[in-house]
Amino acid sequence: xxxFVLIAIPYLWLLALFLVPFAIVLKISLxxxxxxxxxxxxxxxxxxxxxxxxxxxxxxxxxxxxxDDLYWKAYLSSVKIALISTALTLLVGYPIAYGMARAPQxxxxxxxxxxxxxxxTSFLIRVYAWMGILSNEGYLNQFLMWTGxxxxxxxxxxxxxxxxxxxxxxxxxxxxxxxxxxxxxxDGSLIEAAEDLGCxxxxxxxxxxxxxxxxxxxxxxxxxxxxxxxxxxxPSLLGGSxxxxxxxxxxxxxxxxxDWPVASAVAIVLLLILVIPIVLxxxxxxxxxxxxx
Amino acid sequence: xxxxxxSTVFAPWDDPQAKPLIQFQNxxxxxxxxxxxxxxxxxxxxxxxxxxxxxxxCGKTTMMRMLAGFEKxxxxxxxxxGQDIDPIPPNKRAxxxxxxxxxxxxxxxxxxxxxxxLKRDKMPKRDIEERVDEMLRLTRLEKFASRKPHQISGGxxxxxxxxxxxxxxxxxxxxxxxxxxxxxxxxxxxxxxLMDIQEKTGxxxxxxxxxxxxxxxxxxRVAVMxxxxxxxxxxxxxxxxxxxxxYVADFIGDVNIIEGRATPxxxxxxxxxxxxxxxxxxxxxxxxxxKGQKCHLAIRPEKVTITAERPADAANAVxxxxxxxxxxxxLSTYHVELPNGTIIKAQTANTxxxxxxxxxxxxxxxxxxxxxxxxxxxx
Amino acid sequence: xxxxxxxxxxxxxxxxxxxxxxxxxLIIFSFNESKLVTVWAGFSTKWYGELIHNExxxxxxxxxxxxxxxxxxxATILGTMxxxxxxxxxxxxxxxxxxxxxxxxxxxxxxxxxxSLLLLxxxxxxxxxxxxxxxxxxxxxMCYVSVxxxxxxITFDRSLEEAALDLGCSPAQAFRLxxxxxxxxxxxxxxxxxxxxxxxxxxxxxxxSGPSATTLPIKIFSAVRLGVSPEINALSxxxxxxxxxxxxxxxxxxxxxxxxxKQEEQAAARAT
Numbered sequence: 055x056x057x058f059v060l061i062a063i064p065y066l067w068l069l070a071l072f073l074v075p076f077a078i079v080l081k082i083s084l085x086x087x088x089x090x091x092x093x094x095x096x097x098x099x100x101x102x103x104x105x106x107x108x109x110x111x112x113x114x115x116x117x118x119x120x121x122d123d124l125y126w127k128a129y130l131s132s133v134k135i136a137l138i139s140t141a142l143t144l145l146v147g148y149p150i151a152y153g154m155a156r157a158p159q160x161x162x163x164x165x166x167x168x169x170x171x172x173x174x175t176s177f178l179i180r181v182y183a184w185m186g187i188l189s190n191e192g193y194l195n196q197f198l199m200w201t202g203x204x205x206x207x208x209x210x211x212x213x214x215x216x217x218x219x220x221x222x223x224x225x226x227x228x229x230x231x232x233x234x235x236x237x238x239x240x241d242g243s244l245i246e247a248a249e250d251l252g253c254x255x256x257x258x259x260x261x262x263x264x265x266x267x268x269x270x271x272x273x274x275x276x277x278x279x280x281x282x283x284x285x286x287x288x289p290s291l292l293g294g295s296x297x298x299x300x301x302x303x304x305x306x307x308x309x310x311x312x313d314w315p316v317a318s319a320v321a322i323v324l325l326l327i328l329v330i331p332i333v334l335x336x337x338x339x340x341x342x343x344x345x346x347x
Numbered sequence: 348x349x350x351x352x353x354s355t356v357f358a359p360w361d362d363p364q365a366k367p368l369i370q371f372q373n374x375x376x377x378x379x380x381x382x383x384x385x386x387x388x389x390x391x392x393x394x395x396x397x398x399x400x401x402x403x404x405c406g407k408t409t410m411m412r413m414l415a416g417f418e419k420x421x422x423x424x425x426x427x428x429g430q431d432i433d434p435i436p437p438n439k440r441a442x443x444x445x446x447x448x449x450x451x452x453x454x455x456x457x458x459x460x461x462x463x464x465l466k467r468d469k470m471p472k473r474d475i476e477e478r479v480d481e482m483l484r485l486t487r488l489e490k491f492a493s494r495k496p497h498q499i500s501g502g503x504x505x506x507x508x509x510x511x512x513x514x515x516x517x518x519x520x521x522x523x524x525x526x527x528x529x530x531x532x533x534x535x536x537x538x539x540x541l542m543d544i545q546e547k548t549g550x551x552x553x554x555x556x557x558x559x560x561x562x563x564x565x566x567x568r569v570a571v572m573x574x575x576x577x578x579x580x581x582x583x584x585x586x587x588x589x590x591x592x593x594y595v596a597d598f599i600g601d602v603n604i605i606e607g608r609a610t611p612x613x614x615x616x617x618x619x620x621x622x623x624x625x626x627x628x629x630x631x632x633x634x635x636x637x638k639g640q641k642c643h644l645a646i647r648p649e650k651v652t653i654t655a656e657r658p659a660d661a662a663n664a665v666x667x668x669x670x671x672x673x674x675x676x677x678l679s680t681y682h683v684e685l686p687n688g689t690i691i692k693a694q695t696a697n698t699x700x701x702x703x704x705x706x707x708x709x710x711x712x713x714x715x716x717x718x719x720x721x722x723x724x725x726x
Numbered sequence: 727x728x729x730x731x732x733x734x735x736x737x738x739x740x741x742x743x744x745x746x747x748x749x750x751x752l753i754i755f756s757f758n759e760s761k762l763v764t765v766w767a768g769f770s771t772k773w774y775g776e777l778i779h780n781e782x783x784x785x786x787x788x789x790x791x792x793x794x795x796x797x798x799x800x801a802t803i804l805g806t807m808x809x810x811x812x813x814x815x816x817x818x819x820x821x822x823x824x825x826x827x828x829x830x831x832x833x834x835x836x837x838x839x840x841x842s843l844l845l846l847x848x849x850x851x852x853x854x855x856x857x858x859x860x861x862x863x864x865x866x867x868m869c870y871v872s873v874x875x876x877x878x879x880i881t882f883d884r885s886l887e888e889a890a891l892d893l894g895c896s897p898a899q900a901f902r903l904x905x906x907x908x909x910x911x912x913x914x915x916x917x918x919x920x921x922x923x924x925x926x927x928x929x930x931x932x933x934x935s936g937p938s939a940t941t942l943p944i945k946i947f948s949a950v951r952l953g954v955s956p957e958i959n960a961l962s963x964x965x966x967x968x969x970x971x972x973x974x975x976x977x978x979x980x981x982x983x984x985x986x987x988k989q990e991e992q993a994a995a996r997a998t
Binding site: 163 | 751815827834946953
């Protein structure tokens with residue numbers, strides 16, 4: 055009895071506040087288009103039964119998504135931005151993680167704390183900090199003009215470049231931490247063994263260090279890519295009107311156009327896109343857990 | 348009566364009138380398709396120090412966990428003082444357990460660890476204090492009462508675990524590899540301490556161990572287990588001297604096994620043909636063995652005498668040459684190869700200095716033993 | 727490996743400069759006299775003074791703190807229960823669905839979580855306000871709590887619980903007297919994580935809040951959309967300061983405890 059209650063409370067909570075809302079999104083995405091005016095048709099009617107209810111659902115909102123090229127362009131651009139920024143984060147993050155793992159033992163805890171600290175700091179504030187740096191009169195342009203490298207201010211804010219900078223900056227800890235923990239576990243004598251067997255430094259890095267840190271690299275890449283696809287704050291603060299990302303489109307569809315059925319359809323398609331990386335990520339984590347046993 | 352009791356050896360298992368404290372009645376325990384305990388019946392008596400001995404996976408831990416209440420028998424019943432304890436949850440049983448990992452609560456002091464069980468019984472505060480102090484004295488931990496488990500050594504932790512499980516004065520104390528985490532020297536000291544405490548408190552102890560020396564030292568009776576069954580349950584001396592099977596003979600101590608065919612000669616004596624062209628060996632057995640039946644003769648190495656000349660009056664004597672010598676300090680074990688390739692071990696005490704040792708590698712020697720030295724085991 | 731190679735030294739320096747310079751600039755310019763944030767016009771704390779008198783920000787901060795306290799506490803209770811069920815619950819009907827529902831919110835885009843909860847609240851006619859934000863935040867942060875707590879529970883020595891049962895505890899007592907005190911550090915860090923997630927959240931709160939309840943991130947977001955302002959710089963500096971003090975204190979406390987435990991263990995080992 056006690057066990058039943060223990061299971062039931064969190065179970066019912068998640069059913070009511072995670073699964074049911076999701077079912078509602080699914081249902082509304084299949085309903086007739088109507089602007090910000092519930093109830094949406096068809097409504098479920100016990101007398102008519104489930105069959106009648108299902109037969110009235112249709113895919114018109116999804117068909118609408120394919121007709122307006124705004125949507126598929128936004129999906130495509132989200133995926134593109136996610137892939138490029140993940141690669142950039144890896145390029146920036148790997149040397150930092152590597153440097154941390156090679157740092158003297160007594161520094162490591164402090165370096166670790168320095169990586170985690172931004173993670174606890176407000177996401178919004180960290181994105182906001184770049185607005186002052188990247189704007190036309192911003193600190194970066196001031197600095198570059200002072201050094202004489204440029205004479206005219208560069209336009210960075212409200213371009214995709216700013217979005218990439220923002221993503222790399224905010225998601226960097228997610229990339230560093232798993233790579234660091236993989237590198238930290240790496241036995242230093244393996245590299246010495248490789249060098250002993252005739253590898254150069256660079257070969258040893260390429261043939262030993264990189265393959266052994268691969269689980270960390272994969273985990274870090276997914277941890278960056280999955281949330282970036284649905285990102286809203288960064289494109290809306292740094293990307294301007296020129297940056298098309300699906301999270302922003304969904305937000306505008308909902309709050310500006312107030313077209314809830316289409317917003318729901320956008321959400322469902324976004325989830326379908328995310329399923330692939332999520333499943334791959336899950337597999338990677340599982341494999342790693344099995345390897346550790 | 349008291350004097351009489353004192354003069355009698357403690358052996359309730361030989362007394363048909365004695366009432367057992369624990370009875371396993373045809374107990375079987377299965378985990379899915381795996382049978383951990385196979386139709387097992389055994390009686391354990393009050394004040395006994397009962398050892399369950401066997402390799403890992405033999406079912407000894409499962410037996411203990413069933414006594415503690417963490418597992419329930421699939422079939423059969425377990426009785427404690429005549430009462431079926433299957434439906435009683437672990438927290439309601441008058442049985443306490445000392446865990447292999449000690450399972451000391453890391454957030455509580457030594458004192459609070461020992462008082463933990465007493466507090467659950469809603470005992471008056473004064474009584475708890477008295478009882479905890481008594482336990483601290485018994486285990487010589489008075490100085491460490493306010494320390495946390497990580498602030499004391501491994502041996503002290505072991506004693507805290509013992510004090511905690513004894514504090515509630517259980518009818519039965521279960522000890523799961525209680526000395527397994529200690530190093531060898533400390534383990535030997537602790538074995539005697541454990542026996543001492545068992546005697547002082549009069550509690551029935553059931554100990555699980557895979558260390559045969561430990562079981563032989565501490566226990567009043569040892570049960571040798573394999574594949575969920577008890578192969579033999581008897582006093583350490585009888586387990587060693589009269590094993591009932593090759594498995595037990597081989598598991599406890601070192602043994603030479605010679606395979607052969609028996610011929611009864613009357614009066615429990617047998618002659619055994621063991622190799623072509625060799626004189627048959629002489630042995631005795633209380634169990635009847637038919638003519639021509641395959642059998643094993645088990646002889647402990649220390650019962651084999653090694654000499655340069657053939658002893659005149661030996662019942663059994665075979666010739667061979669020294670194949671290997673293991674020098675153990677107090678003892679030496681000679682591995683002697685017989686003409687048919689069999690290796691027989693003979694052990695001698697090193698009462699003389701090594702420079703005066705009489706045998707060396709490849710020396711021809713004679714091995715001899717009496718007719719009653721070995722145990723004849725029928726297949 | 728006692729000294730860093732120049733390559734590692736350079737990559738660490740550049741990396742941490744990249745991580746920290748934006749925040750340092752933000753902090754410096756929060757003390758700027760000028761309204762124009764990009765031009766330094768002398769030291770001043772006037773923006774902090776204005777912040778204290780800005781009713782709208784103070785109200786929003788108060789709403790945010792209340793939401794964070796309620797939701798993180800509720801999430802910690804529910805998340806710990808969920809972790810216990812996942813690690814110790816054995817098999818039960820719908821276990822796969824349950825663990826799926828624990829892990830899914832971790833990878834679910836915030837816009838979708840927000841949208842779906844909003845549609846639920848409208849569907850059942852619940853007025854949006856502090857209560858609905860608390861419900862929303864509890865739901866996603868309980869999943870984070872349960873991940874943190876279950877990773878601790880997996881390494882928990884079960885014989886400690888068995889020892890408690892053996893010594894006369896009921897299962898509930900064993901949890902309260904033995905399991906909970908030992909996993910407390912994980913439960914506390916779960917609470918802190920939930921608290922921070924709730925404080926930071928913009929997207930889900932935007933969907934689930936009503937006109938009666940505006941949280942600080944919502945307020946900051948709408949102010950920031952219009953551009954950089956010294957007041958927001960001052961507010962950000964305060965928030966960064968709180969987090970920094972918190973994280974440094976926490977890491978010092980845990981480090982000191984670990985060092986002490988190690989010393990005591992070594993002393994105990996030497997004593998024998």
